[in-house]
Amino acid sequence: MKIYGGGKIFVGLIIFIGLATSPFLFNIGKSSIVRDTKAAEIMQSMGLQCVEKKAFMLPNHMRLLDKWRDSVVRKGNRLYKASDGKEYEMSLQNTCLNCHSEKNETCNACHSNMARKHTCNGCHNYMAVNPYCWDCHIKPKETKS
């Protein structure tokens, strides 16, 4: 048995797939997030480290936050034991934003624009994602730099 109009269907499908994936194909090899491992080492030696490794946090921070939310709201467990054994309070407002803020003085001491680059928006704007955390959680007041 034949598919009626099969030729048209398949040509159409190929064109569709091409169009649908064009934004990805177009951007192949253009990723501009630079992984600076040396900087990570220096930061760690200064005690500036995130709750988990950067390689984990970059793609997974939203999953981690999701888990934190469930743990705090549903179970009342507020302490997070990181994989290196350190303990943190699970709080967007009171833990994450301690460092990820434009006002981070440790960063700003040497790099005038460094802290700003590492706020949530520094990346979210670039990725064009717009989570609505700040509709409820109170954003620290950010200064113009």
Added chain:
Amino acid sequence: MSMNRRDFLKIAGISTIAGIGGTAIVGGLQKGVIEAAQTAPDTDTLTGKKWGMAIDMDKIKSEETLKRVTEACHRIHNVPDFSNTKDEVKWIWTETFEHSFPGQEHQFMPDAIKHKPFLLLCNHCDKPACVRVCPTKATFKRKDDGIVMQDMHRCIGCRFCMAACPFGARSFNYRDPRTGLKPEEINLDYPTRTKGVVEKCTFCRERLAKGLQPACVEASNGALVFGDLNDPTSEIRRILASKYTIRRKPELGTEPNIYYIIGGSDYAVVPEIK
């Protein structure tokens, strides 16, 4: 084309399954990393199996006390004030005896009780009607301590819970709550809510986690007593064992956990447990 419709559908079906299965496996792997990490309660956390409250109406003598108690709650939880009953959001509020305990009023009761404003808040019921109706499980009863909580991230604002709660303990955010807060009075350590969600008293679970009593209890000079109803040696249980108390609408079967002492005058002498 030599492929027949049947084969085409087969291939399409298999690739769909592969696609769904693939994301499930990748998702599962990443989930595994996070599951491996551990969480624990704060070391200072007050622990109780079933939190409850006793409110001694005789100890609430003035409007100032009521104002202090409600403001303490609304201030630290960023509860907005729109100064009109239509948009009102309240976690703790007052009502007359007749409205608080319908059916129990009668014409000969003392005026002092009849006209007294009673302090009301969510009852953190054992069998909460609000939890039964919530379609998203945004409202739930915490297993460990019995607090009826809300996950604001999940609330879709359907207001079923408001219709179900027989105590009027829940408020809907008809307006952006931030427009009802004075910027200088916002508590930066606590989130606000957003337009379109329902909110209510949380028994100050964020304070319990830090080892503190609820804000309203702290501001009440002893009129409000908070404690574990599951522990026979707790202060609240000793008070309930020595004074006659009533609850709101017990006939509805939600098993409220807020107890009212009426005409208690003095329970300062709490009998010791032998």
